[in-house]
Amino acid sequence: MKLKTKLLIKDSFFATLFSYILIFLLSYLFINLSFFKPLKETMKDFSFLDVYYSENFNPSNTVNNDIIIINVEQRDRFEIAQLLEVVKKEQPKVIGLDIIFREQKESFIDSLLTKALDGNNIITSFLINNDSIITNNPVFKTSGKSGFINLNFNNKTNVIREFTSIKNIEDTNYNSFASQIVTSYSASKWEEYNYSQKLSKEKVIKFHGNYDTFLTFGFDEFMQNNNKELIKNKIVLLGYLGTPTGNINDVEDKHFTPLNKVTAGKSNPDMFGLVIHANIINMLLKNDFMYRVSNLWIGIITFITTFFSIMYFHWLGEKNTIRFMTIKKIVLFLFSVILMWLSLWLFKKGIILKTAAIIGITLASCSFISYYKYLIKLIQTKIKWKSYIQ
Amino acid sequence: MEKLYSVKTSLFFFIILLSSICIAQENYIVFKVDGTPILKHNDTLRSISKGSLLNNNSRVTLKNSDSFLMIDKAGSLYNVDKTGDYAYADLQKIPADVDDTSFTKKYFTYVWKQFTNNTNSRSKGGVVYRVDNNSLMFQPTDSVKIYFPEVRFVWKKGKEKDKTYYFILKDLKNNNITKIGTTDNNVTLFVDNNILKRDNSYEWTVSETKYPNLDEVPFYNFELINTEEFKKLQAEINNITTDLQKLGFTPEEIKVMLCEDYRICY
Numbered sequence: 295m296k297l298k299t300k301l302l303i304k305d306s307f308f309a310t311l312f313s314y315i316l317i318f319l320l321s322y323l324f325i326n327l328s329f330f331k332p333l334k335e336t337m338k339d340f341s342f343l344d345v346y347y348s349e350n351f352n353p354s355n356t357v358n359n360d361i362i363i364i365n366v367e368q369r370d371r372f373e374i375a376q377l378l379e380v381v382k383k384e385q386p387k388v389i390g391l392d393i394i395f396r397e398q399k400e401s402f403i404d405s406l407l408t409k410a411l412d413g414n415n416i417i418t419s420f421l422i423n424n425d426s427i428i429t430n431n432p433v434f435k436t437s438g439k440s441g442f443i444n445l446n447f448n449n450k451t452n453v454i455r456e457f458t459s460i461k462n463i464e465d466t467n468y469n470s471f472a473s474q475i476v477t478s479y480s481a482s483k484w485e486e487y488n489y490s491q492k493l494s495k496e497k498v499i500k501f502h503g504n505y506d507t508f509l510t511f512g513f514d515e516f517m518q519n520n521n522k523e524l525i526k527n528k529i530v531l532l533g534y535l536g537t538p539t540g541n542i543n544d545v546e547d548k549h550f551t552p553l554n555k556v557t558a559g560k561s562n563p564d565m566f567g568l569v570i571h572a573n574i575i576n577m578l579l580k581n582d583f584m585y586r587v588s589n590l591w592i593g594i595i596t597f598i599t600t601f602f603s604i605m606y607f608h609w610l611g612e613k614n615t616i617r618f619m620t621i622k623k624i625v626l627f628l629f630s631v632i633l634m635w636l637s638l639w640l641f642k643k644g645i646i647l648k649t650a651a652i653i654g655i656t657l658a659s660c661s662f663i664s665y666y667k668y669l670i671k672l673i674q675t676k677i678k679w680k681s682y683i684q
Numbered sequence: 685m686e687k688l689y690s691v692k693t694s695l696f697f698f699i700i701l702l703s704s705i706c707i708a709q710e711n712y713i714v715f716k717v718d719g720t721p722i723l724k725h726n727d728t729l730r731s732i733s734k735g736s737l738l739n740n741n742s743r744v745t746l747k748n749s750d751s752f753l754m755i756d757k758a759g760s761l762y763n764v765d766k767t768g769d770y771a772y773a774d775l776q777k778i779p780a781d782v783d784d785t786s787f788t789k790k791y792f793t794y795v796w797k798q799f800t801n802n803t804n805s806r807s808k809g810g811v812v813y814r815v816d817n818n819s820l821m822f823q824p825t826d827s828v829k830i831y832f833p834e835v836r837f838v839w840k841k842g843k844e845k846d847k848t849y850y851f852i853l854k855d856l857k858n859n860n861i862t863k864i865g866t867t868d869n870n871v872t873l874f875v876d877n878n879i880l881k882r883d884n885s886y887e888w889t890v891s892e893t894k895y896p897n898l899d900e901v902p903f904y905n906f907e908l909i910n911t912e913e914f915k916k917l918q919a920e921i922n923n924i925t926t927d928l929q930k931l932g933f934t935p936e937e938i939k940v941m942l943c944e945d946y947r948i949c950y
Contacts, residue, residue, distance in 0.1 A: 349794050353783035356759040359713055367897065509715060509755075511734065515895040521735040524713055538897055635791050642787060 301682040306605035309666040313659035344552035354503040363510040365535035378410035390417045392533030392568045419443040441474035459493035472574040498584040512539045533568030586646040600659045712738040712754040719750035744770040749846040826904040831914040831950040839890040841869035854887040883910045
């Protein structure tokens with residue numbers, strides 16, 4: 295290897311390390327200065343990969359007809375009991391209730407509801423709230439299973455991107471609502487896909503779509519429907535989808551998801567909790583998961599991109615000419631655009647590669663090249679130091 | 685023995701055939717409907733609704749601006765939007781909806797939009813819209829007493845010619861609800877002791893959606909009075925009529941005024 299090439303590699307390596315030290319110091323300031331807090335808060339919920347859903351990069355030309363959602367709207371317990379009886383009559387395989395009947399009301403109507411809730415195929419729900427459990431009133435005790443309806447336990451972000459299948463509280467394992475539905479719907483699939491092991495950690499939700507990509511019915515729409523038999527052997531989810539169904543101004547049980555059209559800044563929540571559960575169930579039934587590239591690999595990729603970018607710019611321009619500055623800006627721009635394309639393409643293939651750190655660190659490192667050059671020249675005045683930089 | 689074997693074989697093939705017919709049925713489920721496509725199923729006619737099952741025995745008719753989306757067992761979507769009659773075999777020929785725009789094209793279109801600021805405007809208007817069904821219903825007006833052998837319900841129609849309106853009539857005695865879908869702006873019902881009965885009260889409304897929340901939709905109330913009750917009102921009507929005649933109104937104009945202002949239509 296030629297001496298010049300050796301020197302280029304050596305300088306690129308040291309320049310990379312030098313830029314990392316500077317980035318570390320700057321990021322330390324960024325984290326600790328309250329001046330940047332609003333910016334930090336804004337970035338907390340942002341992920342570039344949300345663009346995949348919000349800009350419709352995902353072609354959702356299919357509908358999972360194993361999942362049918364019925365909106366209970368603002369109906370009272372009597373009407374919900376009636377709906378349940380009608381649904382049960384059509385023999386769906388599983389009925390999931392994303393509703394909690396916390397208190398007793400009128401005893402007659404409650405007794406009707408208790409009767410309607412009875413069934414091995416009825417999955418009820420409860421909420422884990424700071425290690426305490428909010429559940430149905432004991433009068434609504436059923437023979438079916440029950441699952442927690444918390445979507446995730448991550449307090450760092452308001453956007454629902456991940457879900458927890460099993461939660462351990464005081465040595466007791468609790469299963470999520472979606473998991474209970476899938477085990478009841480197909481215990482064989484649960485075993486086949488080894489979900490007990492696979493879902494022991496938080497998983498990224500692969501979203502199929504909003505409420506309009508599932509077979510959804512309003513309360514009257516279902517009760518007056520002549521084709522109720524279509525729910526036979528299916529999963530029927532009962533819960534709230536707005537009044538009327540899908541009302542964009544109704545924010546009860548509505549959450550932020552990556553499907554939100556506004557990827558950063560202030561916006562309205564976009565998806566009802568029940569639809570998020572439906573998305574999780576859809577993902578589990580299809581065994582269609584997202585795989586996250588580990589931080590170690592992101593670190594390695596970042597180092598490689600930084601190293602080669604610095605090497606290229608060292609090789610390209612020994613002086614800060616206009617030509618050098620222009621090419622540098624174009625190359626870094628193309629690098630960012632292509633890397634973002636790659637991350638979205640991988641996302642489509644089910645792989646999550648978070649490129650924000652890779653792009654940010656690479657761009658910042660390249661902007662520190664002139665500081666490194668200055669440092670080398672300063673060192674060369676003190677000691678004999680062989681460098682590619684003249 | 686040979687006969688028994690042939691019977692068993694025939695039975696086996698019969699079961700296979702029967703099960704294949706059963707499997708072939710329920711091939712499509714209707715996912716979304718616009719307008720009122722008609723489904724003919726074993727000599728019965730009804731409008732297609734979400735969840736309708738389409739199989740070998742189904743025949744679908746689409747008029748202007750009718751369309752529906754259906755899904756097969758695999759969940760693929762099919763858009764049926766052309767006017768005409770569709771036998772089941774015709775439905776099977778419709779290709780599934782496929783988004784064939786390339787991923788790279790979508791991505792660079794997005795990048796271009798970001799660079800050219802060609803994104804949707806986020807300007808907001810500080811306004812609240814009040815759109816309610818009151819503006820749709822014309823006649824009969826609210827809280828009227830009707831003594832007439834027929835009732836003509838008239839409502840406001842939008843610019844869309846083929847838009848379907850849903851006329852809803854609620855019988856207040858037994859809470860029976862009659863719903864009629866029509867692209868017109870009126871419907872006439874006769875007091876024939878079938879839907880409309882004398883000595884009974886009703887509520888009516890018109891909705892632009894097929895399944896409106898009936899708790900939130902405003903209704904107009906009317907009462908179909910019997911002859912005795914009309915006779916009781918006759919004295920009052922005569923007094924008003926005499927006064928109005930003196931003012932120069934014709935009998936037809938007086939009837940309209942009585943109906944609109946005094947809430948007695950006859």
